[in-house]
Amino acid sequence: MTQRYDVAIAGGGPAGAAAAWQAVQTGARVVVLDKADFPRDKPCGDGLTPRAVSLVQKMGLADEITKFHRVDGVTIFSPSQWELSFPRRPGMPNHGYCIARRDLDTLLLEHARSAGAEVRQSAEVAGPVVDEDGRVAGLTLKSGERVLADAVIAADGAYSPVKRALKLTSRYNGYSAIAIRAEMQANRPDSDSLAIHLKLAFQKDQLPGYGWVFPMGGGRINVGLGYVNTYKRWQQINATQLLGEFVASLPPEWELPAINELHKAKAVQGWRLPMGFTAWPPWRPGVLFAGDALGAARPASGAGISKALQSGLAAGECAVAALVNGGPDDFTNYQQRITSIWGREYRQGRLFHRLAGIPAVANAGVHLLDGVNQAKSLARLPFREDTRSAS
Structure with a gap:
């Protein structure tokens, strides 16, 4: 039997959960469909910026996120070391958190369910239902079931089945990053800072990207790196090998495992990160795109969780309106x-993305950050977020 809703959402990650929570605030009948069973892991840096924290707080989860590992700033290695506190802004937290996606995504999705959204797990979306006028009128599941809705929100990730089925193009489709990470135990005290390493090289070329070490609490760290595809030789890079070299460059007293051990333990995960709006305009009749399906990650830094939440909240509100x-x-x-x-x-950000792909420019940028008196101010720029709200 075909069911009908006001809003059907493909994807139960941060963008989909935020959209569902926002839409049900108006009394809309909302369903969220996701192929996974939660909790499920998701490759990510697992860091929440102050902007992301403010959005989670807005959703009514301020107390819940305090249970996770708090961070108060960023340490930049360029390779000189710069300690940067998160700025104080009116109405905004001056701290972030590190939260594994299996915990964050489950928290957000269950919150949407508690607010009144129907959540269906193990319900894989195959594509959209398109009516005779070419308008998206619902979603088709892999099982063959059709779920009809007055509005659809595609929050179904970088490889969005909804977007692929509609054969959408965008003049920004080429902007993406490749990222890889592993979570591991470290012999060191838990830090209260996100560590960003800008000196990332491939065969003597300064890469347009950075490595990170994010503290997860309990002695565990998330170590990873990412680089953008404007670097002309990006396809030649063995990301696993590069990650291994980065892990090996970290302090030996941390006693980190070798990359082959991490690989055998299936701790290494890579992913593609679309950025800069790979679905534009961000809607078609009947459907709005949010999160990675929109390509919402910031082109300058790849930060994705805050943008997923922000785009999801905006999509949920605008769909109902x-x-x-x-x-x-x-x-x-x-x-x-x-x-x-x-x-x-x-x-x-897209201009930064293109210029950073030129090794000489990337190298000059790192030298500038490493040497000038205003390095602290300049180092903030790739990680600064707009202070305006999504609502």
């Missing part, structure tokens, strides 16, 4: 919201 005031054929309100909040930031 459009249904109430005009219908599902026009979600221009969502495009206007995204443009007003992120337009300038992402234009600058």
